[in-house]
Amino acid sequence: MFHRTKTLAAAVATSTLLASSLFAGELVINTDTSDPAPKAAFEALIAGFEAENPDVKVTWNLFDHEGYKTSIRNFLTADAPDLANWYAGNRMLPYVNAGLFEPVDDVWAEHGLNESLASAKGSMTIDGKIWGVPYTYYQWGVYYRKDLFEANNIAVPTNWDEFKAAGATLTAAGITPITIGTKYLWTAGGVFDYLNLRTNGYDFHMALTKGEVAWTDDRVRATMANWKELIDAGFFLENHAAYSWQEALAPMVQGDAAMYVMGNFAVAPLREAGLTDDQIGFFQFPVINPDVPLAEEAPTDTIHIPANAKNKEDAKKFLAYLARADVQTQINNTLGQLPINSGSSVGDDKFLQAGYEMLSSTTGGIAQFFDRDAPAEMAKAGMEGFQEFMVKPERLDAILERLEKVRGRVYK
Amino acid sequence: MKTYWKKNQQRLAPWLFLAPGIAMFAIYVIIPIFQSMSISLYAWDGLGEKEYVGLSNYVELMDDDAFYTSLKNNVIWLVLYMLAIPAGLFVALFLNQTVRGIRIYKSLFFFPFVISQVVVGLVFSWFYDPNFGLLNIALQAIGFDPIAVLADEDWVTYGIIAAGLWPQTAYCMILYLTGLNAVDPEQIEAARLDNAKGFKMLWYVVLPQLKPATFIAMVVTVIGALRSFDLISIMTDGGPWGSSRVLAFYMYEQAFSEYGFRMGYGAAIAVVLFLIMMVYITAFLVKMYRDERGL
Numbered sequence: 001m002f003h004r005t006k007t008l009a010a011a012v013a014t015s016t017l018l019a020s021s022l023f024a025g026e027l028v029i030n031t032d033t034s035d036p037a038p039k040a041a042f043e044a045l046i047a048g049f050e051a052e053n054p055d056v057k058v059t060w061n062l063f064d065h066e067g068y069k070t071s072i073r074n075f076l077t078a079d080a081p082d083l084a085n086w087y088a089g090n091r092m093l094p095y096v097n098a099g100l101f102e103p104v105d106d107v108w109a110e111h112g113l114n115e116s117l118a119s120a121k122g123s124m125t126i127d128g129k130i131w132g133v134p135y136t137y138y139q140w141g142v143y144y145r146k147d148l149f150e151a152n153n154i155a156v157p158t159n160w161d162e163f164k165a166a167g168a169t170l171t172a173a174g175i176t177p178i179t180i181g182t183k184y185l186w187t188a189g190g191v192f193d194y195l196n197l198r199t200n201g202y203d204f205h206m207a208l209t210k211g212e213v214a215w216t217d218d219r220v221r222a223t224m225a226n227w228k229e230l231i232d233a234g235f236f237l238e239n240h241a242a243y244s245w246q247e248a249l250a251p252m253v254q255g256d257a258a259m260y261v262m263g264n265f266a267v268a269p270l271r272e273a274g275l276t277d278d279q280i281g282f283f284q285f286p287v288i289n290p291d292v293p294l295a296e297e298a299p300t301d302t303i304h305i306p307a308n309a310k311n312k313e314d315a316k317k318f319l320a321y322l323a324r325a326d327v328q329t330q331i332n333n334t335l336g337q338l339p340i341n342s343g344s345s346v347g348d349d350k351f352l353q354a355g356y357e358m359l360s361s362t363t364g365g366i367a368q369f370f371d372r373d374a375p376a377e378m379a380k381a382g383m384e385g386f387q388e389f390m391v392k393p394e395r396l397d398a399i400l401e402r403l404e405k406v407r408g409r410v411y412k
Numbered sequence: 413m414k415t416y417w418k419k420n421q422q423r424l425a426p427w428l429f430l431a432p433g434i435a436m437f438a439i440y441v442i443i444p445i446f447q448s449m450s451i452s453l454y455a456w457d458g459l460g461e462k463e464y465v466g467l468s469n470y471v472e473l474m475d476d477d478a479f480y481t482s483l484k485n486n487v488i489w490l491v492l493y494m495l496a497i498p499a500g501l502f503v504a505l506f507l508n509q510t511v512r513g514i515r516i517y518k519s520l521f522f523f524p525f526v527i528s529q530v531v532v533g534l535v536f537s538w539f540y541d542p543n544f545g546l547l548n549i550a551l552q553a554i555g556f557d558p559i560a561v562l563a564d565e566d567w568v569t570y571g572i573i574a575a576g577l578w579p580q581t582a583y584c585m586i587l588y589l590t591g592l593n594a595v596d597p598e599q600i601e602a603a604r605l606d607n608a609k610g611f612k613m614l615w616y617v618v619l620p621q622l623k624p625a626t627f628i629a630m631v632v633t634v635i636g637a638l639r640s641f642d643l644i645s646i647m648t649d650g651g652p653w654g655s656s657r658v659l660a661f662y663m664y665e666q667a668f669s670e671y672g673f674r675m676g677y678g679a680a681i682a683v684v685l686f687l688i689m690m691v692y693i694t695a696f697l698v699k700m701y702r703d704e705r706g707l
Binding site: 066069070073076077094095097098100182183184185238239240241242371376377379380384385387388391402409 | 457458459460472477540541542560562563648649651652653654668670671672673674
């Protein structure tokens with residue numbers, strides 16, 4: 001019995017207690033950027049900052065990605081660092097509401113960020129104040145096997161009928177049109193976001209995630225009906241509920257599946273698995289309703305100053321440094337993502353260029369992601385419902401009613 | 413002062429020796445139970461102000477499909493996990509012989525219990541994998557359709573329990589092996605003289621002597637079933653769409669997971685889980701009490 005006393009509490013109590021006696025000029029940064037590319041990007045970022053500010057010594061605590069989501073709650077209240085990374089939109093709302101983040105309007109005003117970071121200002125603003133500095137974002141869309149498309153004479157689909165036709169051709173050739181792994185749910189959220197953005201548009205999508213529209217609304221049903229068309233046509237990988245998003249990459253690499261509705265971070269593992277840039281392509285999610293302006297999904301990552309930080313002065317210096325055009329160019333080249341600063345340049349990578357082109361011409365609006373736009377509890381219930389719908393589409397009514405019940409409780 | 417100590421030494425000493433244990437038990441077990449009960453009456457995200465909501469968390473629980481799914485799965489776990497006891501007994505009887513290298517076999521059978529539950533979960537996830545998993549290769553070889561055990565709401569709980577039974581059987585086996593060492597050879601001899609053998613020998617002579625081992629095996633198995641968490645978290649994360657959750661996992665999800673932080677609601681689930689355990693703990697205590705009094 002003893003060996004199994006590894007209980008739930010242990011998982012929660014993994015708060016790293018940091019040295020609380022700090023001398024002036026020491027800057028503590030907590031991040032969850034533990035994957036190779038983000039880690040290298042932050043190493044360079046911190047080294048650059050220290051070189052320009054020799055009087056500041058940076059202490060950097062690196063957390064693992066999953067653990068960070070619970071640790072941040074502990075360290076923000078108990079022993080706050082001077083800076084911590086997090087996400088824009090509704091994901092930062094609980095900390096803003098609890099008074100754990102510091103508004104940084106002054107940094108924005110002083111360094112002209114209102115102009116240079118204008119595109120992300122909306123998602124950084126809550127209650128009329130700005131709560132952090134965004135440093136990177138990346139596009140979502142459809143990543144596909146170019147060689148499989150060519151082998152089956154399929155042109156890149158731009159509208160719903162072409163998309164469905166492409167799927168039919170692929171299915172006939174024994175290839176699953178779209179691979180997906182929904183074990184951790186959020187991948188299904190991405191598909192829903194795009195279907196809803198294309199069917200009903202950005203404003204409706206935002207109203208839905210803000211809880212202003214009923215889940216049983218006919219417009220939601222229209223989105224789900226479009227989704228059902230794909231499900232009935234056998235678009236999605238079988239048994240997707242058993243796979244994580246990484247595991248679902250395998251069929252695409254092996255040539256058994258042709259498309260993946262994903263964020264740009266999927267490119268790196270596809271390349272590592274041996275696909276060349278001639279084999280991987282990217283296209284914008286096709287138009288469903290031609291009357292709806294195209295909106296895209298592009299989650300933004302951010303850095304914040306905790307309200308309990310000890311060295312806010314240097315923290316603000318760091319934010320100003322992070323917001324600079326040249327710094328954002330450099331960090332995003334390492335990350336393989338897109339800079340927020342309008343003066344930054346985008347890397348040569350063809351996917352970054354494609355994403356940049358798509359996002360800078362987007363007129364319909366930019367969504368963060370289902371679980372960042374909707375509050376946590378709604379997001380969880382929603383994505384669980386989407387997963388169930390993808391396997392048991394006949395339960396649509398029960399699922400929507402369940403979500404409506406959650407909506408009634410979450411948004412008060 | 414000194415005389416008071418002298419007079420009451422006999423009465424006070426046991427309490428002094430018990431004090432550290434009592435203090436620990438109170439701080440880490442008793443007080444948190446009451447804290448959970450009190451938190452379950454609030455709506456609280458763990459950060460902001462607590463808001464008193466009376467019994468509304470429990471009212472919501474009564475109307476929550478996910479709660480009933482978890483409860484049902486908990487019952488399935490409790491019942492099926494008991495299979496570990498006869499299975500462990502069977503393996504123990506099988507291994508309780510003196511052949512060359514038996515110790516190696518014993519340790520091999522004990523092996524799944526030594527490795528972490530996380531590893532067990534991963535091994536079984538691969539075993540069940542719809543594409544390359546051994547299970548489906550075997551099923552297809554004998555002409556059945558493949559089953560994606562972990563993606564099917566009807567199979568998933570049974571699939572995880574089967575994974576859990578692997579180490580749990582090993583645990584029960586080791587308990588019975590030690591028990592078998594203590595079986596009185598004279599009684600076996602006497603039974604032999606009376607012509608008892610096979611199943612009758614096992615049922616009437618060996619098993620009664622293994623009663624303490626059976627009791628412990630039952631205790632650890634029930635506890636194992638009720639705290640089943642790591643396997644679910646690793647193998648399915650509660651899915652597909654929440655159909656493999658048990659109460660402990662649902663509580664964790666509501667209170668501490670990425671999309672949770674409803675401390676009050678999580679605490680309410682914990683209280684329900686506690687009440688279920690209480691039924692069992694009471695039965696356990698009653699039995700202990702009777703045994704102590706030699707009934």
